[in-house]
Amino acid sequence: MGNLWKSLFRKKSNPNDEVFAVPPQSSSKTLPNMKKIVKPKSDIDDNLSMQSNLDDSKEIKLHELISGSAQSVGRQRDHNEDALFSLTTTLSSNRGRIPFGFYVIADGMGGHEYGEIASEIATLTMIEQVAQKFFNQLFTLKEQSPSGPVREILVNAVQNCHEGILENAPGGGTTLTTVIIWDNQMAIAHVGDSRAYSISPSGEVKALTRDHSLVSRLVELGQITADEAAVHPQRNVLYRALGQGEPFEPDIITSPAPKSGWLLICSDGLWGVISEQEISEITLSAATPKEACQLMVNAANAAGGPDNISAILVKIPG
Amino acid sequence: MNDGKEHPHFPDRSRNSGQSAGEDDHQQLKPGVILEERYIIDSVLGKGGMGAVYHAHDLRFNVTKHVAVKEVISQGTDSTLQKILANNFAREANIIASLNHHAIPKIYDYFTLGSRSYLVMEFIQGKNLEKILEKMDGLFPVQQVISWAIDLCGVLDHLHAHKPDPIIFRDIKPSNIMITPDQRVVLVDFGIAKEMQLGKKGTMIGTEGYSPPEQYRGESSPKVDIYALGATLHHLSTGIDPRDEPPFTFDERPAHKINPEVPLELEKIICTALEYNAEDRFPSASAMRETLLPLARTAANTYRPHAPSDVHQDFAINPIWVYECEDEIRATAGYSDGMIYIGTYDNNLYAISASLGTLAWKYSTDGSIVSTPNFHENGIYFGSEDHRLHAVSERTGRVMWTYYTDGSIWSSPTISEDHIFIGSDDGHLHTVNAGSGRPAFKFNSGAPVRSTPLVGDNVIYFGNQHGDFFCIDFRGNVKWRTNANKAITSSPAILNEVIYFGSLDGLFYAIDAKSGWKLWDFRMERGTISTPAISGKYAFIGSADQHIYCLDLQSRRRIWQFKTDHQISSSPIVHEDALYCGSVDGNIYCLDSQTGKLRWRYKTSGAITGTPIIIDNVLYIGSIDKNLYALPI
Numbered sequence: 001m002g003n004l005w006k007s008l009f010r011k012k013s014n015p016n017d018e019v020f021a022v023p024p025q026s027s028s029k030t031l032p033n034m035k036k037i038v039k040p041k042s043d044i045d046d047n048l049s050m051q052s053n054l055d056d057s058k059e060i061k062l063h064e065l066i067s068g069s070a071q072s073v074g075r076q077r078d079h080n081e082d083a084l085f086s087l088t089t090t091l092s093s094n095r096g097r098i099p100f101g102f103y104v105i106a107d108g109m110g111g112h113e114y115g116e117i118a119s120e121i122a123t124l125t126m127i128e129q130v131a132q133k134f135f136n137q138l139f140t141l142k143e144q145s146p147s148g149p150v151r152e153i154l155v156n157a158v159q160n161c162h163e164g165i166l167e168n169a170p171g172g173g174t175t176l177t178t179v180i181i182w183d184n185q186m187a188i189a190h191v192g193d194s195r196a197y198s199i200s201p202s203g204e205v206k207a208l209t210r211d212h213s214l215v216s217r218l219v220e221l222g223q224i225t226a227d228e229a230a231v232h233p234q235r236n237v238l239y240r241a242l243g244q245g246e247p248f249e250p251d252i253i254t255s256p257a258p259k260s261g262w263l264l265i266c267s268d269g270l271w272g273v274i275s276e277q278e279i280s281e282i283t284l285s286a287a288t289p290k291e292a293c294q295l296m297v298n299a300a301n302a303a304g305g306p307d308n309i310s311a312i313l314v315k316i317p318g
Numbered sequence: 319m320n321d322g323k324e325h326p327h328f329p330d331r332s333r334n335s336g337q338s339a340g341e342d343d344h345q346q347l348k349p350g351v352i353l354e355e356r357y358i359i360d361s362v363l364g365k366g367g368m369g370a371v372y373h374a375h376d377l378r379f380n381v382t383k384h385v386a387v388k389e390v391i392s393q394g395t396d397s398t399l400q401k402i403l404a405n406n407f408a409r410e411a412n413i414i415a416s417l418n419h420h421a422i423p424k425i426y427d428y429f430t431l432g433s434r435s436y437l438v439m440e441f442i443q444g445k446n447l448e449k450i451l452e453k454m455d456g457l458f459p460v461q462q463v464i465s466w467a468i469d470l471c472g473v474l475d476h477l478h479a480h481k482p483d484p485i486i487f488r489d490i491k492p493s494n495i496m497i498t499p500d501q502r503v504v505l506v507d508f509g510i511a512k513e514m515q516l517g518k519k520g521t522m523i524g525t526e527g528y529s530p531p532e533q534y535r536g537e538s539s540p541k542v543d544i545y546a547l548g549a550t551l552h553h554l555s556t557g558i559d560p561r562d563e564p565p566f567t568f569d570e571r572p573a574h575k576i577n578p579e580v581p582l583e584l585e586k587i588i589c590t591a592l593e594y595n596a597e598d599r600f601p602s603a604s605a606m607r608e609t610l611l612p613l614a615r616t617a618a619n620t621y622r623p624h625a626p627s628d629v630h631q632d633f634a635i636n637p638i639w640v641y642e643c644e645d646e647i648r649a650t651a652g653y654s655d656g657m658i659y660i661g662t663y664d665n666n667l668y669a670i671s672a673s674l675g676t677l678a679w680k681y682s683t684d685g686s687i688v689s690t691p692n693f694h695e696n697g698i699y700f701g702s703e704d705h706r707l708h709a710v711s712e713r714t715g716r717v718m719w720t721y722y723t724d725g726s727i728w729s730s731p732t733i734s735e736d737h738i739f740i741g742s743d744d745g746h747l748h749t750v751n752a753g754s755g756r757p758a759f760k761f762n763s764g765a766p767v768r769s770t771p772l773v774g775d776n777v778i779y780f781g782n783q784h785g786d787f788f789c790i791d792f793r794g795n796v797k798w799r800t801n802a803n804k805a806i807t808s809s810p811a812i813l814n815e816v817i818y819f820g821s822l823d824g825l826f827y828a829i830d831a832k833s834g835w836k837l838w839d840f841r842m843e844r845g846t847i848s849t850p851a852i853s854g855k856y857a858f859i860g861s862a863d864q865h866i867y868c869l870d871l872q873s874r875r876r877i878w879q880f881k882t883d884h885q886i887s888s889s890p891i892v893h894e895d896a897l898y899c900g901s902v903d904g905n906i907y908c909l910d911s912q913t914g915k916l917r918w919r920y921k922t923s924g925a926i927t928g929t930p931i932i933i934d935n936v937l938y939i940g941s942i943d944k945n946l947y948a949l950p951i
Contacts, residue, residue: 138833149828151838151874166365170391184815185830185837210564217565218531221594239526239565248526248561254828254837255872256814 064090065101065181066315068290070297074269075305081108081116082267082308083123083174091139100138101181102130103312105194106174107267109241114165114172118243121168122161122176126189129157130180138182151252154178154189158242158250165243173241176250177209177265181314186257191250192241194310195271199262201318203280208263210251212240230272260318262289266296269307273300289313346370347389352377354429357387357438369434371507373441376426384441385426388507392433404430411437413485421473421504442504447492447554456557456843456863460579462501463554464614467587469503470495470547471607478540478603486538490546491528492553527560528553532596541596544606548591548599555580555588558876568592575914578881583613633918638936638948639675643668647940650730650889650928652691652698654712658938659698660946661687667700667708668946669715672933675948679715683708690730690770690929692738694752699738701727707740707748709755719755723748725766730809734773741767747780747790761794769819770809770849774831779817781806787819787827789834798834802827807847808859809889813871820846820859826869828857838874842867844885849929853892853911858899860886866899866907868914878914882907889929893951898937900926906939908951920949 067088073080085104091097106122108115133153147153158176165172175192188196193211200206210216214237215229229235240248262283271279278299286292293311300309347370351359356377363371369389376383390407411428427438470490477485487494487505496504530545532538549560552568556576560568569592574585587609593599600606645664652659657678658670663686669678685703692699697718698710703726709718725743732739737758738750743766749758765784772779777797781787785802787810802821810819816837817829822845828837843863850859856877857869862885868877888900897911902925908917924942931938937949 149836149838150830183830183832185832187837214565220564221566245526251873252838253872254816254874256816 060092060097062090062092062097063099063317064088065099065317066289067101067103067312068288068293069310069312070290070293071311072269072297072301072305072309074307074309075301077306077308079116080308081119082106082269082310083108083116083119084310084312085123085127086312088314089139096183098138098183099181100135100183101179101314102127102135103179103263103265103314104176105265105267105310105312106176106242107192107194107269107308107310109173109175109238109244114169115174117169118165118172118174121164121172122174122242125161125164126157126176126178129153129160130178133157134180150180150187150254154187154252155249158189158191162242169243171243173238173244175238175267176242179263179265179314181257181263181316184257186253186255188253189250190253192238194265194267197264197266197271197276197279198258199264199280199283200258201261203284205264205276205280208253212251213238258316260316262316263314264311265314266311267308269305269309270296270300270311273303273306273309283313289315347372353387353431353436354427357385357427357436359387374438376438386423386439386441386506388437388439390435390437392435404435407435407437413480417476417480417485419473419476421469421502422476423504423506442496442498442506444496444498444504446506447495447497447550449493450497451492451554451557457577457579458554460555460577460581460584461614463551464584464610465501466495466497466503466554467547467551468607468610468614470505470550471603471610473503473505474540474543474547474603475607478543484540486540487543487546488533488538489528490543490550492550495550527563527565529565530596531566531594539596540602541599544591544599544603545593545596547603547606548588551584551588552592555584562875566594576879581613584610587613633920635918635920635949637920638950640948641668641670641675641677641946643940643944643946646924646942646944647946648686648927648942649688649940650690651931651938651940651946652693652700653931653933653938654693654698657712658946658948659691659700660938660940661689661691661700661702662940662944663687665702665704667691667698667710669712670946672936672938672948675946681708681710681715681717685726688728689740692731692733694733694736694738697752699731699733699740699752701729701731701740701742703727705742705744707731707738707750707755709738709752721748721750721755721757728766728768730770732771732773739771739773739778741769741771741780741782743768745782747771747778747788749792759794761788761790763788768805768807772810772812772817774812779810779812779831781808781810781819781821783807785821785823787829787834789831800829800834800836804845809849811850811852811857813852816871818850818852818857818871820848820850820861822847824861824863826850826857826859826867828871828874840867840869840874840876847887849889851890851892851897856911858890858892858897858911860888860890860899860901862886864901864903866890866897866909866914868897868911877912880907880909880914880916884925887925887927891930891932893932896951898930898932898951900928900930900939900941902927904941904943906930906937906947906949920947922947 065088067086069086083106087102089100104123104126106119108119175194177194178189179196180187190209193213196208198206215232215235218224219229282295283292292313296311297309347359357374360373363373369391372387374385374387376385415425423440425439494507496506528546528549533542555573573580643662645662647662649661656672658672661667665683667681683702683704687702689701696712701707705723707721723742723744727742729741736752738752741747746760746762748760763782765782767782769781777789777791779789783805785804788799789797803823805822808820810817815831817831820826824842824845825839827839842861846861848860850857860866864882866880882901883903885902890897890899892911897909900906904922905919907919922941922943926941928940935951937951940946
């Protein structure tokens with residue numbers, strides 16, 4: 001019997017092998033931060049000595065997400081109708097190492113009364129719903145699953161956002177793009193023309209969401225070209241927006257989270273003004289996600305800054 | 319514009335906590351509120367962004383006279399603007415009051431109170447089509463849809479013929495169409511609220527999915543209503559809500575393909591109404607009505623829906639060979655080393671030459687065999703109704719060992735790490751050493767296990783007949799469990815750390831393999847015991863509702879569905895760009911996996927419940943007609 005069990009369970013015989021990785025290679029990306037926090041004026045020698053002290057310890061690889069964000073009114077609007085939320089957490093415990101990220105961008109609809117209120121209501125409602133029905137269920141000692149499928153939680157949350165706007169900011173409208181990453185999974189809830197992108201370690205930019213704008217639909221249908229779309233008089237008309245029209249199902253995407261690279265969530269004040277090429281170059285060259293977001297916002301303003309600009313960039317450790 | 323620091327219109331966010339509401343508040347009227355000393359509010363029938371519709375009754379009558387009261391709340395506080403809006407409201411009410419048509423509710427009264435305007439209308443008994451659609455099982459009979467379509471063309475024609483200017487409804491959709499208890503249609507909600515929003519930037523008029531392209535440009539003509547009627551008919555005849563799809567994509571979902579009951583003539587009418595360019599649509603509602611009328615006549619008298627079998631007949635599929643067993647075949651075949659192995663209801667496992675269709679040997683158990691044989695080294699492993707897991711030598715067909723459980727075995731064995739994992743009706747998942755037939759451990763799930771376990775990264779996934787789904791480790795510890803509402807006979811499939819399976823509760827589930835969290839579920843019209851096939855971006859599953867579904871794994875969108883003539887117990891398989899699946903209607907179907915288009919089918923003389931296997935471009939499938947077929951693909 002002993003042999004039997006051994007053959008059957010040999011993979012589990014020493015689970016600690018997996019948990020404690022070899023001492024880290026010098027992680028140049030995290031050290032500069034440590035430097036700043038631990039000893040503002042320290043030099044590299046200090047860091048080296050610090051590292052040598054760690055050599056006999058066993059570091060746990062945490063797979064932490066690193067996020068940064070930036071926002072600007074832009075240069076042609078007089079107030080900000082965008083709302084932005086970013087939450088990144090890490091849990092490392094007996095149950096494993098769970099990175100968690102939750103990001104929201106809402107772009108209140110220009111020309112509407114209550115545009116900035118609509119984006120605020122949508123963002124706060126989404127935070128509340130995800131905190132209660134998702135976050136609280138993920139990080140708890142109780143053995144429990146969420147109240148329903150992830151998709152349903154998000155559909156209901158978007159529905160609540162929609163109703164909250166109808167009730168508290170009638171006539172107002174907003175886009176809403178929410179990205180949640182937990183462990184190896186990712187879920188996106190999306191309405192309107194804010195966007196989520198994945199950016200690969202080599203800088204390849206891929207849109208994860210599909211704009212609900214009339215013009216992008218016309219482009220998809222081959223009715224107009226992308227160049228015509230950029231100057232189309234109806235380029236701001238959305239065929240789906242929260243607080244507008246009938247209730248509807250938002251786009252919900254569940255998929256494995258990218259294994260490495262970055263995620264970018266942004267309003268059209270960013271993607272409508274700077275190219276994917278620029279986004280890629282800034283992401284690859286910036287030292288931190290925070291710096292990258294600031295550089296992207298600066299680039300959008302340098303290009304005229306016609307709209308409010310919001311950006312959240314999340315680095316996924318490879 | 320101010321700098322945005324002040325919000326004069328910032329709504330009172332504490333309102334919900336019970337503080338008093340101001341004059342400009344957008345709250346609904348409470349039951350019992352009396353308007354104009356005449357109309358007492360009974361209940362809310364519906365609410366929208368600009369107000370609500372109430373059920374009320376008129377106090378001037380001694381009997382209870384039911385009325386519907388529609389409310390529009392104007393935004394902003396500018397009194398001049400409010401006056402203009404109230405005047406517009408009155409003008410529209412007058413236009414509608416001048417209409418006299420049985421499918422248009424009568425208007426009794428209108429008035430404005432502060433920022434709120436009211437329209438008092440005939441109360442229509444019945445339900446709107448959207449509510450009916452939500453509640454119903456399956457689709458409306460096509461004849462019913464045609465009859466409604468003719469009536470709707472009639473009322474649109476009446477509106478469009480209005481003098482001096484045509485009246486454009488602008489918002490034809492199921493929720494604006496009431497069906498009375500005697501099956502009459504009545505158009506409700508004359509879009510007054512929407513009319514008042516005209517000219518505002520970024521505002522949408524009409525309803526996404528039902529509105530034609532020109533409506534997004536602010537253009538309006540009778541063709542707008544014709545398009546929206548086409549979209550509504552498409553929705554009613556396919557069950558696919560256009561609001562869930564990108565705009566202007568109806569041509570990707572021809573009605574007949576989704577619902578074969580829809581005659582091609584009706585599909586053509588729907589397509590014409592839905593033409594992208596307004597000039598390509600019917601010139602008028604009456605012209606559309608004319609083309610529908612002959613369909614209704616044939617529908618009433620001689621029309622028979624095209625059954626799929628009438629449409630495609632001449633598929634020249636000739637079996638390479640057919641082998642007749644002694645009893646029904648409900649199981650799925652296995653292949654190993656040039657031989658096909660299949661269990662039958664005559665208690666035997668047959669070993670048949672894959673190329674010749676000749677019998678090599680039979681192995682007899684003491685019960686029916688539904689379990690699919692699996693292979694390891696030189697052994698064949700399968701379960702039987704006789705409670706045993708059998709291990710038989712591939713070469714000789716002689717028993718190597720048997721392992722007893724306390725219940726019939728309908729589950730099929732999974733082999734990993736030199737062990738057999740199999741479920742039994744005794745409620746356990748059994749783990750048995752492949753070489754010795756001795757148990758490693760068993761796990762009590764509390765209900766019969768008929769699904770085939772899936773072995774993943776040091777864990778085992780399986781469902782049971784109570785609808786519980788388990789992830790256990792190799793020590794038998796539960797890592798997580800989740801549940802469906804009814805039995806899980808469907809076996810799990812995995813891709814990218816997501817588990818997929820169906821249940822008799824009619825749902826198809828996607829579960830995070832690591833946490834057990836449900837990512838999404840997809841509702842079919844009936845339950846399923848079919849095991850999904852996962853290929854590329856798509857999942858494929860059959861259902862007792864007779865359909866084979868293709869779903870996008872990430873968005874859960876239905877890519878296509880294909881209807882067979884009976885329920886589907888078989889599981890689909892994907893081979894190259896084709897999907898193969900059997901149906902209880904006796905056919906094995908070959909579909910284009912990307913589009914769901916039928917390529918061919920082959921009819922056997924009995925129901926097919928097993929799953930096809932494909933080896934070297936030959937498909938092997940058993941039928942309840944006792945035959946095992948080898949078909950070229």
